[in-house]
Amino acid sequence: MRPRRIIVTGASGVGKTTLVEELAPLLDLAVIPELGRRICQQMGYKTIGEIPDQEAFKETVLDAQIEIEDSLGDYIADRSTIDCWALWERWNINTAMTFRSEAYYQKCLARALLYTNVIYIAPAFAPPQDGFRWCDPDYQKQVDRIVKQTLFIFGLWEKAIKIETDDFNERVSMVMEALAQ
Numbered sequence: 001m002r003p004r005r006i007i008v009t010g011a012s013g014v015g016k017t018t019l020v021e022e023l024a025p026l027l028d029l030a031v032i033p034e035l036g037r038r039i040c041q042q043m044g045y046k047t048i049g050e051i052p053d054q055e056a057f058k059e060t061v062l063d064a065q066i067e068i069e070d071s072l073g074d075y076i077a078d079r080s081t082i083d084c085w086a087l088w089e090r091w092n093i094n095t096a097m098t099f100r101s102e103a104y105y106q107k108c109l110a111r112a113l114l115y116t117n118v119i120y121i122a123p124a125f126a127p128p129q130d131g132f133r134w135c136d137p138d139y140q141k142q143v144d145r146i147v148k149q150t151l152f153i154f155g156l157w158e159k160a161i162k163i164e165t166d167d168f169n170e171r172v173s174m175v176m177e178a179l180a181q
Contacts (some may be wrong), residue, residue: 003073004029006117006179007080009151011143013127013135015171019119019163020078022172027179032068032077036061036087037132047132055100058088062104066111080115081108082154086146112154117161119175120151124166 006029008016017034024031039061040048051057062084069075085108092101123144127135151157161178163171 003116005069005074005115006076006119007082007115008076008078008119008121009080009082009086009147010121011123011127011140011147013125013140014121014123014144015166015168016121017078018168019121019171019175020076022168023175024076026172026176027076029074029076030072032065032072032075032079034078035064035068036079039064040132054091055088058084058091059104062107066107069111081111082115082118082147082150082156084108085112086143086150089146089150090143109154112156115156117179118151118156118159120147120160120162121171122162122164124164 004027006023006027008020008023010016020031023029036048039057040046040051043051043057045051048054048057062081065077065079065081065084069077085105088101088104088108095101097105123137123140126137127140129135148157151160161175163174165171165174
């Protein structure tokens with residue numbers, strides 16, 4: 001049987017975690033939580049902005065994402081290597097591509113092509129303040145634009161399940177219907 005590698009992607013505060021938590025038992029899949037927050041806290045920081053070596057941190061998150069994906073086989077993930085690349089791009093905006101960036105990009109792309117289903121959630125409401133993530137609506141729009149560009153560049157945009165409603169039950173129904181096809 002073909003593995004089920006479902007990822008939920010989008011900017012901060014769009015409802016990825018809530019959707020993943022609802023879908024996991026319906027699909028009988030293990031959950032891969034958002035890893036950046038967890039790793040940041042394990043490193044002793046309250047926010048990602050406090051971490052001095054941002055590129056090393058993002059590499060650590062990417063490696064952890066790939067490791068847990070490999071260990072599970074079947075899963076639904078709250079964020080993915082698509083998000084890893086989108087956030088790398090956002091924080092390295094207007095800088096030249098380096099060998100390090102190119103290697104990171106290739107690692108993200110190779111893994112993204114293994115996902116069986118991509119669920120993209122568009123911003124539909126202001127991101128809630130949680131004391132950890134950036135909740136500025138303009139930042140949310142910037143990351144959303146980069147996520148969509150990444151999906152397009154990776155060749156996944158046309159295959160993605162696109163969620164643009166803020167109605168939670170409608171989101172679940174849309175995903176379940178699309179996955180049943």
